[in-house]
Amino acid sequence: MTLRADVPLIFERSTPGRRGYRLPELDVPETPLEELIPQEYLRTEPPALPEVSELEVVRHYTQLSRRNHGVDVGFYPLGSCTMKYNPRVHEDLVSLPGLSAIHPYQPEETVQGALELIYNLSEHLAAIAGLAKTSLQPAAGAHGELSGLMVIKAYHNHRGEGHRTEMLVPDSAHGTNPASCAMVGYKVVEVPSNERGGVDVEALKKLVGPNTAGLMLTNPNTLGLFDENICQIAQIVHEAGGLLYYDGANANAIMGVVRPGDTGFDVVHFNLHKTFSTPHGGGGPGAGPIVVSEKLAPFLPGPVVQKDGDQFRLVMPEHSVGRVRSFYGNFLVYAKAYAYILSHGPQGLREVSATAVLNANYVMNKLKDVFELPYERICMHEFVLSGSHLKKYGVRTLDLAKRLSDYGFHAPTVYFPLIVDEAIMIEPTETEAKSTLDEFIEVMRQIAEEAKENPEMLTSAPHNTPVKRVDEARAARHPVLRWKPEASGEQ
Amino acid sequence: MRYLPLTKDEQQEMLASLGLEKIEDLFQDIPAEAMFQGDLDVPGPLSEAELVRHFRELAGKNKDATQLVSFLGAGAYDHLIPSIIKHIVGRGEFLTAYTPYQPEITQGVLQSIFEYQTMICELTGMEASNASMYDGASALAEACLMACAATKRELVILPATLHPEWQAVVRTYLENQDVSIVFMPQHAETGTVDLDRLADLPWAEAACVVVQQPNFFGLLEDVAALKARIHEAKGLLVMAVDPISLSLLKSPGELGADIVVGDGQSLGQAMGYGGPAFGFFATTDKLIRRMPGRVVGETVDAEGKRAFVLTLQTREQHIRREKATSNICSNQALNALAATIYLSVLGKQGFRDVGYQCLQKASYMKQRLLEIPGLSSPFSAPTFREFAVRGQVDWVEINKRLLDHGFLGGLPLARFGHPDLVLFSVTEARTKQEIDDFVSTLRGLIQ
Numbered sequence: 001m002t003l004r005a006d007v008p009l010i011f012e013r014s015t016p017g018r019r020g021y022r023l024p025e026l027d028v029p030e031t032p033l034e035e036l037i038p039q040e041y042l043r044t045e046p047p048a049l050p051e052v053s054e055l056e057v058v059r060h061y062t063q064l065s066r067r068n069h070g071v072d073v074g075f076y077p078l079g080s081c082t083m084k085y086n087p088r089v090h091e092d093l094v095s096l097p098g099l100s101a102i103h104p105y106q107p108e109e110t111v112q113g114a115l116e117l118i119y120n121l122s123e124h125l126a127a128i129a130g131l132a133k134t135s136l137q138p139a140a141g142a143h144g145e146l147s148g149l150m151v152i153k154a155y156h157n158h159r160g161e162g163h164r165t166e167m168l169v170p171d172s173a174h175g176t177n178p179a180s181c182a183m184v185g186y187k188v189v190e191v192p193s194n195e196r197g198g199v200d201v202e203a204l205k206k207l208v209g210p211n212t213a214g215l216m217l218t219n220p221n222t223l224g225l226f227d228e229n230i231c232q233i234a235q236i237v238h239e240a241g242g243l244l245y246y247d248g249a250n251a252n253a254i255m256g257v258v259r260p261g262d263t264g265f266d267v268v269h270f271n272l273h274k275t276f277s278t279p280h281g282g283g284g285p286g287a288g289p290i291v292v293s294e295k296l297a298p299f300l301p302g303p304v305v306q307k308d309g310d311q312f313r314l315v316m317p318e319h320s321v322g323r324v325r326s327f328y329g330n331f332l333v334y335a336k337a338y339a340y341i342l343s344h345g346p347q348g349l350r351e352v353s354a355t356a357v358l359n360a361n362y363v364m365n366k367l368k369d370v371f372e373l374p375y376e377r378i379c380m381h382e383f384v385l386s387g388s389h390l391k392k393y394g395v396r397t398l399d400l401a402k403r404l405s406d407y408g409f410h411a412p413t414v415y416f417p418l419i420v421d422e423a424i425m426i427e428p429t430e431t432e433a434k435s436t437l438d439e440f441i442e443v444m445r446q447i448a449e450e451a452k453e454n455p456e457m458l459t460s461a462p463h464n465t466p467v468k469r470v471d472e473a474r475a476a477r478h479p480v481l482r483w484k485p486e487a488s489g490e491q
Numbered sequence: 492m493r494y495l496p497l498t499k500d501e502q503q504e505m506l507a508s509l510g511l512e513k514i515e516d517l518f519q520d521i522p523a524e525a526m527f528q529g530d531l532d533v534p535g536p537l538s539e540a541e542l543v544r545h546f547r548e549l550a551g552k553n554k555d556a557t558q559l560v561s562f563l564g565a566g567a568y569d570h571l572i573p574s575i576i577k578h579i580v581g582r583g584e585f586l587t588a589y590t591p592y593q594p595e596i597t598q599g600v601l602q603s604i605f606e607y608q609t610m611i612c613e614l615t616g617m618e619a620s621n622a623s624m625y626d627g628a629s630a631l632a633e634a635c636l637m638a639c640a641a642t643k644r645e646l647v648i649l650p651a652t653l654h655p656e657w658q659a660v661v662r663t664y665l666e667n668q669d670v671s672i673v674f675m676p677q678h679a680e681t682g683t684v685d686l687d688r689l690a691d692l693p694w695a696e697a698a699c700v701v702v703q704q705p706n707f708f709g710l711l712e713d714v715a716a717l718k719a720r721i722h723e724a725k726g727l728l729v730m731a732v733d734p735i736s737l738s739l740l741k742s743p744g745e746l747g748a749d750i751v752v753g754d755g756q757s758l759g760q761a762m763g764y765g766g767p768a769f770g771f772f773a774t775t776d777k778l779i780r781r782m783p784g785r786v787v788g789e790t791v792d793a794e795g796k797r798a799f800v801l802t803l804q805t806r807e808q809h810i811r812r813e814k815a816t817s818n819i820c821s822n823q824a825l826n827a828l829a830a831t832i833y834l835s836v837l838g839k840q841g842f843r844d845v846g847y848q849c850l851q852k853a854s855y856m857k858q859r860l861l862e863i864p865g866l867s868s869p870f871s872a873p874t875f876r877e878f879a880v881r882g883q884v885d886w887v888e889i890n891k892r893l894l895d896h897g898f899l900g901g902l903p904l905a906r907f908g909h910p911d912l913v914l915f916s917v918t919e920a921r922t923k924q925e926i927d928d929f930v931s932t933l934r935g936l937i938q
Contacts, residue, residue, distance in 0.1 A: 006796060007598075010606050010835050020836035021573045023844050027923040028855035033739070033847075036854050037873050041711055043741045047613035049839045057836045058575055061603065061828075065584035068591075068599030072583025081589050085494050089539050091581060094763075097557040098550025104567050104765030105902050106554070107890060113552030114764050127532040139625035139767070140821035142808070150667055179808035179818035183636075184667040188813045226520045256531050257518060263525045273821065281580075281825025282600035283590035283622065283785060285767035301663070322663035326566055326628040326656045326754070327765025343493060343542055345535030355495050355502075357517045362505045378520055405596045413592075416809070433496040434505065460793070462595045468793035470594040475790035475802040479779060481619045482609040483789075 007063045009483050014050040020057055048485070067466040068282070069410050075436050077363075079382045079413035079425025080174070080222060082252045082274035087343070090278070090336040099335060104327040108313050115312035118328065119305040121338040126291050128341075128349070129246075129268040130259025133297035135304055135317075136289045136329040141249060143324065144269030144288025145180035145216075147301050150321040151267060151292060152214050152243050153184050154299040158319060164241065168207055168215040170199055172223060172417045174249060177216045186213060193419055197375040198227040201236070208240035214266075218247040220254070220380035222417040222425070224360065234264025243267065243296075251275040252429070253357055253380035256350030266293045276337035287333040303328065355430035356381040359437060363428055366441045370448040374420050382427035384420050390448075393455040397422040400447055402469060403461035407443045493539075554894070556762065560925045561899040562856075564877045564916020565707070566627070566654055567765055568757045570735070570845070571920045573836050576759050576829050585828060590785065590821065594800040595792075600824065601799035604787040607831040614737045614834075615751040616744025617773035622785035623827040624819065627754025628657040630770030631701065631731050632664035633783045633817055634750040637774075638699035638727045639670055640816070641781050646671040646696045648721075650684045652706035655907045657731065661701075675700070682710045682870025682879070684717065694724035699750070703731040704740070707907075708914065709853075709877030710870055711740070718747045734758055734771070736875050738846030750774045757918075759833025760826055769823030769830065780806060783817030848919035849876040852926065856917045859930045865937055869912055877916045879904065882937065886913045889936055896932045 033042065052060070069076070076083035094100060102111055122134035138144040149167070156164045167186040169177045171193055178188045189207055194200040198221065215237045220226045227233065234244050246265040252275045254260070260268045272278050273286035280286070292300060301324045302316040314328070344352060357380050364373065364383040371385040387397035401411035401424075413425040428437055450457050462469065497505070506512065518526070537545065561569045580586065584599060591597030591604075604622045611620035624630035635647045647665065649658060651674050665672060673692060678685035683706060694700075700721040702712050718728050727749035735757045743751040756768035774782055780803060788802035808815040834842060857878045860866055869881040886903035893900040901915035917926065 007602065009602070009609075010831075011609065018838070019840060020838050021841055023571065023841065023848060023919055024922075026848050026851060028852050028926070030851055031854055033850075036850055037711065037739065037875070041740055041873070043737075043739065043745070046839055046843050047610070047737065047742075049610060049613060049837070049842055050835050051838045051840070052835060054573075054575060054836055057832060058579065060835075061579045061832060062582070064599035064602055065579075065582045066599070067597075067602075068584040068588055069593070069596040070584045070587035072587045076587075076589070078589055078592070083587075083589060086587050087494065089542065091586075093543065093546040095577070096546060096550040097555045098553040099546075099555075100761040100763050101555040101557050101569075102553050102764045103556065103561060103563045103569070103762050103899065105563050105565055106899060107887075107894070110554040110894065110899075111764065113549035116552065117549050124533045130527070139629070139823070140819070142818045142820050143625060143629075146818055150663070153667065175807075175809035175812050175815070176818050176820060178813035179811070179815040182813040182815070183664075183818050185669060226518075228520055228522055231522060231524055257527060258521060258525050259527045259531075262527060279586045279825075280589045280821075281823075282585055282588040282597075282603075282828065283824030284821040285625075285769070285823045285826055286821040323656060323659040324629065324663055325626050325660055325766075326654075327626075329765075330767035331765060332761065332763040333767050339542055339546065341533055342535045342537045342545065343539075345537075346530035346533055348536045349531060349533070351495060354514045354517065355497060358497075358502065358505055358514065361509055361517060365509055378517060401593065402595065405593060410589075410596065411593050431494050431496065434501045465595040466598050467595055467796055467798040470792050470798045470800045471790045472594070472800050472802070475788035475800045476804070479619075479786075479803060480789040481605075481779070481786060481802075482612045483605070 010050045010052065010060050011483050013052050013056055013060060016051055018051040018053055020052055020054045074408045075432060075440055076410040077412050077426045077428050078410055079427040080249050082427060082429055084277055084429040085431035086277055086279040090339050093339050094332040094335050100332060112312055115305050117335055117338055119307055119312050121334060122305065124341050125270060125289055128255060129291040130261030131268060131291045132294040133300060134289055134291045135300040136334050137301045137324050138288040138290060139325055139330050140284060140286040141269060141271040141288040142176040142180060144290050145176055146183050147324050148245055148267040148269055148290045149180055149184045149186065151296050151299045154319060154321045155296055156213060164211055164213040166211045167213050170217065172221050172419050173216060173218060174222065174247060177247060197223040197225045198229060199233055201229050201232060204233060204236055208236055208242060212240045212242040214243040214245055216245040216247055218250050220250050223375055223384050224379040224382035225375060225377055226380055230263045238264065249274060250381060253353055255353040256346060257353050261293065266296060272334055272337040277340045278333050278336040285330045285333050287330045352430050359428040359430060359432060363426060363437055363441060367444055370445050382425060385424040386420050387422040387424055390451045393451050395451040395455045395458045397424055399458035399461060403447050403458045405462040406464045409440060409443065559897055559899045560929065562901050562915045562917060563899050565902045565914055566754060567762045568916060568918055569762065569920050570757050570918045572759050573833065575836060576832050579832050580825055580829050585825065591801060594798060598799060601787050603828050603831055605789060605799050607827045608787060610831060610834045611771050611773050614734055615773045616742025617751050618776040619779045620771060620773040621782050622787060623822040623824060624770030624772050624784060625823060626768060626770045627731065627752060628660035630752035630772050631657055632661045634729045634752045635661055635665060635699060636668065637750060637781050637783065638729060641778060642698045642726055644696055644698035646673060646693060646698060648673050648675055648692055648697045648700040650675045650702060651677045652684060652708060653701060653703045654707045681872040682708050683712045683872045686713065686716050689720055694720055697721065697724060697726045699727040699729045701729045701731060705733060705736060705875045708870060708879045709874045710872040711875060714746045735846050735849060738843045739850065749778065755826065755830050758830035760829055767823055767826055769826035779803065781816055784819045784822055845919050852921055853878060853917040856926045863934045863937060876918065877914055879912045879914050881911045883911055884937055892936050893932065898929055898932060
């Protein structure tokens, strides 16, 4: 079949009575159902799950997979998402039954290997962050932010400074930063950027005060620029009694180059599904561990792993903010990050960051004559162009993004950060070969040319994808969030 | 390095194109006092072979469910996992994709999420589901916050019979937003929520009442009375459910639930020392715009062909920032995909068979265990896949000795304040032989 053909829903492939997987025969003596569960608790209609054969299931999802772009399929320069290669051996490692088939409530003496892994990874992340202690509990970056902010709040409360409820957030920040603040009841105070794309230090001085809980900062920031004033910024916030939170979404730029702890950060979260190469899986599972300084360690979400002699055990930190999810975080995800660190070693990690930065600068330099570059500086692992000059041809950044799909590339992150008009945020990552970067550069230049010569080619893009441009407005206006049998005749 | 393709020549050529000489020149914007000198204190580099050896060593220090016969549950279960799941979720197109922001080239993930949402609606009897949450416990915490936002109230009523770790997670989330928690006590005899002691609870101030079905002790709660109370007071009914039990039990939708959450580990996910699995989150049409997380909707493309897309995004952080319904963005999409494949290949009948076998096997084992002198049933309410047993023995010590016989015993509830109780879980993966062997071994150890 061709990729353009509609793939029916799995429900639409259903044939009454067809079976896929079968269980072994029930081998215990049966008790009538009604004697075990009161009749009024029982459902009369089983859930309308599909009735399909195993092969039908395999074909269905294989067909769906062919309608999906991933790093394995092609270049994926989605800014701030760090779509690097995900080593396949990691999938083998976490399939070992000694890791995948262990129960979270097993006695600690039967899971010493798992606890050792957690302990080691916690130590390594602390070393990379330049801080003291790690909690691997958070399941994603935003969950790490939430947990880190809880730690900051608990610290202030513990010191009798519960009035500190203002969190400073730059105008270039990820949307999760203010959203996470709201979830701990913090008031967001927006900090403007200066003309070089960094934090406006003079404005910051005026915004800090006795109610400052801290500052959340991504460094390099969402423009891909390293904030040159970081040490001064840290000093201003600390002198006001606040703490510094490091959003690690962009940590792929700094491994072995800058340790956030050395520049004054008190809390760091890492997105292991970005910097440390655990696969994104179409939107998770990720892992968003937080690393904190010694003084904040007693407040970490738990449990965490402690080493006593040669034994490892789970403990709750003394003044822990509590649990942020059940059990011990996304264990099989962060185990892959552990493998990633071991494969690279100290020099390798530095080389990862250096190469990510080189690739980004190389691409930026080859595109800045055909696209606007709002901040002309050496960038870090990513950079932001503006497509605003295309407007005069009736073309928007969105159209460029769609057109890239026709060439087999995933689009960059678009319309973010909000402070750049028609933003195009490009993050090549270090695992791409120069030839791939050159192809991308060539295509971007060609599309810029098309925008002038044949703008309709962009505004009606994409042309070569499994579906044409998707009507997003209609989906939001008339939400259809599930399949219903009676609607199936419409197709 | 293994995953870095640039050759030295290419690197030089690229640097030269930037007018730079060496790689360090790229870091000229970083002030000297911020630069890290020296090597990070991490081990490596390891070759693939060395890495595999190291992981085998670590894994070898653990005892796993392929070596032991497990009766542990309490939130993570040793169910059968059809082989095809790992093969499909291992496909690079799914595994190595980001959140489907560009719908034209991510229809695969989008359609699978749409199918997932439909299946969750079928299981729960609800009208809408999101694309998944981190886990069941955090999904419940978000459900409580959503109930507060929807009712403009700042108090929730939790059952004392809720999983203690879920209680802890809900507490963490809620106390950061100054939401109060009031507990419904457990009935000493039934082991479920004490319906005789509901009158004193602050219903009029409650955003929601939470019921866990089955509860932490494996017991089936009587939802009707709680539903009547909370709806009379214009609050919401939030149910935290075990998805396997929904193969047999009346759906929460039918019981009048407003929000339904649960943990999806039992739907084809590895136990993985507790993660990753996923949380599910479903609600009514009326409340969809208050739902946290990603949602996929059906629409059409420019040629009128059916297509799928992330929708209702005005609820979300990248648009609403501090006014978003939640900060969640990345969720557990690949785990949700695994559950979708699980429910597809099990199908209508197979899924019911799983629930039925769990019930029958657990019931059989419960009867057999209660034949052992000294053991008794602490509660009278009906059970599904898990049940507690009372016995004046040191269950932690008993479990150590069971390990020597190749068994992972039940969960001693002493750590949760019930010193005489142990909680057993029996899934369809256990055989009669395993159950019989376990019972006779335990009998020998206790007597």
